[in-house]
Amino acid sequence: MKSKRHSRKSSLFSQLLAGFAISLTTVGLATLSLNYLFVASNLEHEAQEQAEAITRSIDFANQGLLKTGNIQALKEIVQNYATLPEVVEVLIIDRNDKILAHSNSEKHYHSYKSIHPELINIIQQVRQTGIEAHRFMKIQDKPVIVYLSPSQSKLFNNSKQYELVLVVIDREIYQYRSQQIFLYSISTMGTGILLILGIMGFVVRKVVLKPIDRLNKAVLESNSTRKFSLPAQLPNSEIKFLADTFDTIFRQQQHIETVLKERAELLRKQNMVLSTLAKHRAIIDGNLKEFAKEITRVIALLLNIERASVWLYDTSQNHLFCLNLFESNSQGYSSGVTLNVADYPAYFKAIDTEDLISAFDAHNDPRTSEFSQTYLTPLNIHSMLDVPIRLKGKTAGVLCVEKVAVCRLWSAEDENFVRSIAELFALAIEARDRQIAEQALKQSEILFRQQAKELEITLEELKLTQSQMIQSEKMSGLGQMVAGVAHEINNPVNFIYGNITHVNQYFRDLWNLLQLYQRVYPTPKPEIQAEIEEIDLEFLAEDLPKLLSSLKVGTERIREIVQSLRSFSRLDEAEFKEADLHEGINSTLMILEHRLKSKPERSQIKIVKNYSHIPQIECYPGQLNQVLMNIISNGIDALEEKMEILKNQPEKSLPQFTPTIIITTEPINYYWIRIRIVDNGLGIDKEVQSKLFDPFFSTKPVGKGTGLGLSVSYQIIVEKHNGKLYYSSEVGKGTEFAIEIPVCQSHCKAA
DSSP, X not given: OHHHHHHHHHHHHHHHHXXXXXXXXXXXXXXXXXXXXXXXXXXXXXXXXXXXXXXXXXXXXXXXXXXXXXXXXXXXXXXXXXXXXXXXXXXXXXXXXXXXXXXXXXXXXXXXXXXXXGGHHHHHHHHHHOOOEEEEEEETTEEEEEEEEEEOOTTSSOTTOOEEEEEEEEHHHHHHHHHHHHHHHHXXXXXXXXXXXXXXXXXXXXXXXXXXXXXXXXXXXXXXXXXXXXXXXXXXXXXXXXXXXXXXHHHHHHHHHHHHHHHHHHHHHHHHHHHHHHTOHHHHHTOHHHHHHHHHHHHXXXXXXXXXXEEEEOTTSSEEEEEEEEETTTTEEEOOOEEEGGGOHHHHHHHHHSSOXXXXXXXXXXXXXXXXXXXXXXXXXXXXXXXXXEETTEEEEEEEEEEESSOOOOOHHHHXXXXXXXXXXXXXXXXXXXXXXXXXXXXXXXXXXXXXXXXXXXXXXXXXXXXHHHHHHHXXXXXXXXXXXXXXHHHHHHHHHXXXXXXXXXXXXXXXXXXXXXXXOOXXXXXXXXXXXXXXXXXXXXXXXXXXXXXXXXXXXXXXXXXXXXXXXOTTSOSSEXXXXXXXXXXXXXXXXXXXXXXXXXXXXXXXXXXXXXXXXXXOHHHHHHHHHHHHHHHHHHHHHHHHHHHTSOTXXXXXXXXXXXXXXXXXXXXXXXXXEEEOSOOOOHHHHTTTTSTTOOSXXXXXXXXXXXXXXXXXXXXXXXXXXXXXXXXXXXXXXXXXXXXXXXXXXXX
16 A cells, blocks of 8 residues: 555656646747747848948948049958858949949859849839848849848939949858857756756655645545544645545535435335335225324334325315324324315325425415415424325325424425325225226126026026916817817717617617517528528527627727826816825826837837825826926937837847836825836937926927926926936836825925
């Protein structure tokens, strides 16, 4: 560290000396340049004056010598001037442009034009004007000053003709003298600069570098100790001022760092709080009351204020009510205060149009001064920070922060924090509204589903009822038709059946009479004998009793069928009454007998009756017979389908199969009886067993079933008779249907 500081010190010293040297050198060079120009100008002027003095002296001598005609003396004078080191050439030219005298006596020139043709213009100019003139020019590549002076002589008649004295001065001599002076000045200045730099180096080390080194050491130590100690014995100069400035800056820096740390810590806490509030359950649940309590408490704690509150507009937007107010002094919550919007127009206009209201002096701020007498003064509120709670671009409420007893200047961090809290509360309002909408939507969906379900059930019930009504109407019509047919058949059959006995008796009486007549008259007439033979009287006498016996058997069978039809239709009996189940089963079998008999394509279906002693039951006989008809008919269909399948198989592989329906009746207990109807048909697939009692479901081909038989049967047994209808089936082996019904409907009990 010490070598590093020494290196910095040497570098600073070198930089200072270099700066001084450059400054002095720059100033010296500028001064030398100006001095050189000044000296050169003076020397040029001196050369001009010397040329002028020479021309005037020669002119004066020329005037006197020309008067005496002593030209030789004039030439000597000219040659004498030419001996001067700075004089290059001297000429005297007469009025005829002839050379009277020349500084070079070894050459003889008759005209100056042969010597200096470049001077023709200037010589003519001087002759015409009679005014002296000089020119800076080069003659034979040498820089010179040419000076011409006119001279009048009374020796000539024409007084306007001038003689000319021409002097050429060497400028290189004067330039050389200027350069010599400049070099001397440079050496003198260099010596002075070095002397000044030496003195400055000593002064800088003593007055500047050492104090700066002590100041630098103090600054370096402050980096580790974080405290700046002003070095002692600093010169009362700019370094002392710099040290004082360092001290002030360091103190301000420490203060700024402290403030920044405090703000950073406050921001960290605020961010943590915002993050926690953003995950608060009240936002998700839309519980505004609970969330308002939480945010007002947090604001009061972090911002160190006495009052924080949440206000919301009512549905009319004419009043602002306090949802929650937290007071840090009492650590209490309150609510219910209402403000009329029309009473504070300036405040509510600012709330609707501005991003926030930051009032340092709430009593004098034009946006909040309306509250001074009624609100601020009674509560000793001095400063307010109010942020509107906006929802979908509209103001839904206000988040209010209030400082009591003293005024407070709200910082940008305070404003941003409260603004973020207001946005979180707006999210809570949105969550609440969304939950209300979702609940309403769910209720609507539930209601719609219920209505749809009820409508579906009603529609199904309507369809079922309609089908049942149609089925009942069909059965009623069938019953009426059967009853009508039975009634119409019953009358003639009874007539025939009742007269057969009499016919038989009459025939016997007539036959006895005929036999008596044959005994009394053994030899009939030929016509009678021929008729007897023609009608085969012996055969008639033998066959007619048999015919009458067959007619009696036939009429008895017709009477049984009619009785079965009347028993099945039950139209001659009350709708609900006690009935004999066995009679209903027998009448159903009688009606279905044509389906049980053998046919060319199949064998006869065997019926096995296992009747037990059961009491008569209270029932709807006609409806119960309908159930028996449906179940037995389904059993016959299953047997016919199985026989059709077996018929198409090879005879050798056919098992011995006897289509059979077994009908069993048995008591379950004193109150219930059971009817079991079993067939050995194809059975029912498991896939369709659960749908067997559904309305309009049928396993039969289209046109052979409505799908209502078992559904109606289930309704008759379960709903009309409070009974049970169930089944069991095994594919390939058959199906069993069981009907359980109470003996008495008025006080039936479960089996």
